[in-house]
Amino acid sequence: MKRPFIHLVVPxxxxxxxxxKIEINVSLSAFMILIVIIMKIIYIIFLKRRNYIFLWILFLLLGNMAGYNHLNKSELDRFSDEKVSLKGVVKNEVVKSKGYEKYVIEVSNITYKNKHYNVKEKLILTIYDNSDxxxxxxxxxRDKIKVPKENTNPMLFNYKLYLQSNDIFTIMSTNKYSVNIIKRNNLSKGERISQKFKKKISFILDKNLDTENSSIxxxxxxxxxxxxxxxxQNKFRNLGIAHVLAVSGLHIGIIFAFILYILNFLKVHRKIASILAIILILIYGYIIGYPPSVVRSSVMFSLLIVSTITYRRYDSINILALSAFIMLIYKPLWLFNMGFQLSYVATLSILLFNSKVKKIFSNKFRFLADILSPIISVYIGMLPISLYxxxxxxxxxxxxxxxxxxLLSLSLIISFIMIITYLMSSIVSNVIGYFINILLVIFTKSMNLVHNLSYNIIVHSPNFIEMIMYYVLICIALNIIKTDFLNRKFIRIINYYLILIIFIVSTNYLIEEYAIIDFIDVGQGDSCIVRLKDKNILIDTGGSILNNFDVGKxxxxxxLQKNGINSLDGVFISHFHEDHxxxxxxxxxxIKIKNIFIGYKSQNNKLYRDIIKLSSKHNIPIRLIKKDDKIILNKNSAIDILSPERKEDVNFKNENNMSLVFILKTYNKSLLFTGDIEKEKEKDIVKINYKHKVDIIKIPHHGSKTSSTEEFIKRFEPRYxxxxxxxxxFGHPNKEVLENYEKHEIKLYRNDTMGLITVLISENDFKIENYLKSKPVLEDVLKSYILDLGIISMYMIIWIVMIYNYKLSDLDKINIDDEVLI
Structure with a gap:
């Protein structure tokens, strides 16, 4: 079997x-593993053949079990939403700012209902204060243990999964008065060495470099x-060089080469020097906390040295797969870690694409080929992941x-020299620091210049199918996947087929009329994006009343960016409260904003003044709208304004009742947006001579008891x-309000329990979907897709029969290079 670890790690x-993604039945998975092993043994004994299908299924099931065991290994989550007393050691400081601190605690003991439980598990402790x-x-x-929330809007940061990938399954929020310090400096010997190392490195860098350069x-x-x-950080990210901030193979390679050079200089035997270098790299990895990129680099360098010492052939791609397999056995959820993904994709890109790209450049730019090819290879390989x-x-x-x-790599090498030199002479290290400062000043100025010249194109997050298509096309273009064995007629048919697909998709996009209305989960607040074929309208932008979390950012x-929205034709602000x-x-x-629509002016409101000032700075027109105004969005969509009635500046005690209230009509469906209006304004709106009913209502004031009167509901008769x-x-939503809507047989959707709510409207269709759903059970998925699986199986059988019955003379034409991965 060629490159066997690929056959293990992929499934x-x-x-x-x-x-x-799917709820796993452990007993069923274990039974299936047993069945596959038995079938594999039978296949080998009786048919005397090797078949990789059974191997793939077996390791797919083993990956399934590994993921399940990791997701369910927490001992603390059984105390979720319960008030407990816990003892633990502060292992890491995540955030420490004014009035807000966050730490990683390794819990050793839990007391719940006078019972003591010994545990060993990490927890995130947030303190809304400054402590000692x-x-x-x-x-x-002493406080409540919580299970962190997963992302409630698709494609956004999944905090729960991020913590799980770092072996953290629970969180706790409290104030400083609930925290008692039992003992100071209770770290292990290894942890104390790690802290001393970090402090020493920080001290040396701060002493010899300028503040900004030292930080880099x-x-x-x-x-x-x-x-x-x-x-x-944003500059590094925007310029596509954020990878240099992670300890990656580049840095490990620099450290490794530097250590080898020192040991060779000291006349240490080559094999011993290599082993010592690996040991020192492993110690370095432990000191900085073993991020995935360091583990990957350490494993690959270790295997490279072993193969060199033992004179074994070293297959980089196979070893890369082995290192990934080792890491995922240790921590399966590293699969979802961005650092893990970027590290492996970048390395695989160099291994697969570098020689091909180098060949392209060597014809005309031979002197640049060695420099450009790895950079372009990494760029090509990482592009879909970076865009996502x-x-x-x-x-x-x-x-x-x-x-x-x-420039940064050179600065890093000289910085290592400066650190070692400092141990012998602080004067010499200071001189070296002077040159590093010059290099980093050049780097910073160059970075600022390039950043100012750069132009960001906002692109939607590609889905899995789009990524696969991209990589397949790249591999075909670079001749990694060979197409020589296909005859010209077949290639022509494929080309015609692709052109036809592109034509159908393009025509469908031009012809299809639709509206997608997403009620974004912004916590306690309102925000809704209306996506029409040729317009993007944002209704309210959310915000935070209770803390400093920036909802907009x-x-x-x-x-908006993850959905490829880089321009808003209009932003409608219902009223100037923070949560809207x-x-x-x-x-x-x-993001480009063409118009901002408001229903009133309020000079006494600071948020209003800030918005007006910032809009003026960016030349965004503010448009004042009132009752009876009509805004035409396109031939199928329009907005009818029902309230407010006045234009002039207001000093209103209850701004809720100044909210913009309007009906969005699109494809014969109507949605009523109500802001935070209360009973008094509802009575005024009921009296308006507006004959139409609505299909959907955005329930006023987050379901408060101050809104949603019987008359208001009856007046518009919404279905949803x-x-x-x-x-x-605040007690939102109010129980009686919910019961009142249910009494009128109005189906309710809510962000706090369902996440993002999407309304899909077309000329002939209308449906509402919510993002948060319980995991489907494996058995149900198999039942649901049994027909699809049957069709795919039949297709595979037919395809295999065709291949085996292919003429031998045609098979001889197939010439697959060693680098082909199918």
């Missing part, structure tokens, strides 16, 4: 992925990007990688109601 990864906690402190905390080098050597401010996470297509990133990465803007309008401040300047609500202390 293993697929099994982990399926486990995260330090790393290594043994603490006692610290973030790379210690593998912690939090040393950099948010603006600098960052939604920014940065053409100039090849140039930034070509200019900036070598962290939820609304990323959601604060997010607009983060959107202005980061959508409540934009999150965790709150």
């Amino acid at each position: 293993f990864m697929l099994g982990i992925y399926i486990c995260n 906690i330090r790393l290594g402190d043994n603490i006692l905390v 080098i610290k973030s790379i050597i210690l593998g912690d990007s939090t040393y950099l401010d948010e603006n600098t 996470y960052f939604n920014s297509l940065q053409i100039i990133s090849i140039l930034s990688n070509l200019v900036l990465v070598p 962290n939820i609304v803007l990323p959601y 309008a604060e997010g607009l401040l983060s959107l202005i300047g980061n 109601g959508i409540i934009q609500v999150g965790k709150n202390n």
Whole structure:
């Protein structure tokens, strides 16, 4: 079997992925594993043949079991939503700012209902205050344990999965008065060495480098990007060089080469020097916390050295697959870690594409081929993954990688020399630091220049099928996947077929009329994006009343970008309360906004003044609209304004009743948007001579008891109601209000329990979907897709029969290169 570890790791990864999406029956999976093993044995004994299908199924099931065991290994989650006392040691400081702290605690003991439970598990502790906690402190905390929420809007950051991939399954939020310090500095010996190492490196860099330059080098050597401010991190990300901030194969290679050079200089035998270098790299990995990129690099370097010492053939792709397999056995959920994905995709891209790209450039730019080919290979390979996470297509990133990465790599090498030199002479290290400062000043100025010249194209997050199609086309274009064995007629048929598909898809896009209305889950607030064929309209932008979380920056803007929305034809602000309008401040300047529509002016409202000022700075027109105005969106869609009635500046005690109220009519369906109006305004609207009923109502004021009167509901007779609500202390939605809607047989959807709510409307169809759903059970999935599986099986059998019956003379034409991976 060629490259056997690929045959193990690919189905293993697929099994982990399926486990995260489908509810697994452990007994059924174990039974299926047993059946597959028996069938494999029978196949080998009686048919005397090797068949990889059984191997793939077996490792898919094993990946499934590994993922299940990891997802269900928490001992703390059984105390979810219960008040407990826990003892533990502070292992890591995540955030420490004014009035807000976050730590990783390794819990050793739980007390619940006077019973004590010994555990060993990490937990995230958030303190909404400033405390005296330090790393290594043994603490006692009393509060409720919570299971973190998964993302409630598709494609956005999944905090729960991120923590699970780091072996953290529970969180706790409290204040400093609920935290008692039992003992100081209770770290293990290894952890104390790690802390001393980090402090020593930080001290040396701070002493010899300027503050900004020291932060850059610290973030790379210690593998912690939090040393950099948010603006600098964004620059690295926008220029496509964020990978240099992670401790990657590049950095491990530099460290490895540096250690080998020192040991060779000291006349240490080559084999011993190689082994010592690997040991030192493993120690370095332990000190900085073993991020996935370091584990990958360490395993690959270790296997490379072993193969060199033992004179064994080294297959890079096979070893890459082995390292991934080892890592996923240890931590299956690393599969969903962005660092893991970027590290492996970048490495595989160099192994697969580098020689092909180099051949292209060597014809005309031979002197640049060695420099450009690995950079372009990584860019090609990482493009879909980068677009999925960052939604920014940065053409100039090849140039930034070509200019900036070598500068930073050189600075890193000299920084290692400076650190070692400092142990012998602080004066010499200071001189070296002077040259590093010069290099990093050049780097920073170059980065700022390139960043100012750059232009970001916002692209939607590609789905799995789009990624596969991209990689297949790249492999065909670079002749990695051979098509020589296909005769010309067959290739012509494929080309015609692709042209036909493109034509059908394009025609369908031009002809199809639709409206997609997403009620985004922004917590306790409102935000809705209306996507028409030729228009994008945002209704409210969300915001936070209770804390400093920036909803516009962290939820609304990323959601728009991930759906490929880089321009808004209009933003409608119902009223100037934080939970409806604060997010607009983060959107202005980061996405093109053509118009902002408001229903009133309120100079006494600071948020109103901030919005007006920022809009003026970015030349965005503010349009004042009132009752009886009609806004035509396109030939199938329009907005009818029902309230407010006045234009002039208001000093209104209850701005809720100044909310924009309007009906969106699209494809013979009507949606009533109500802002936060209360009973008094509802009575006024009921009196309006508006004859039409509505299909959907955005329930007023998050389902508050101050709204949704009987008369109001009867007046519009909606069939569906959508409540934009999150965790709150106001009692939203009110129980009696919910019962009243249910009494009128109005089906309710709500963000806090269902996540994003999507309304799909076309000329002949209408449906409502919610994002959060319980995991489907494996047995149900198999039952649902039994017909599809049967058709696919039949297709595979026919295809195999065709291949086996193919003329031998035609098979002789097939010439598959060693690098082909199918």
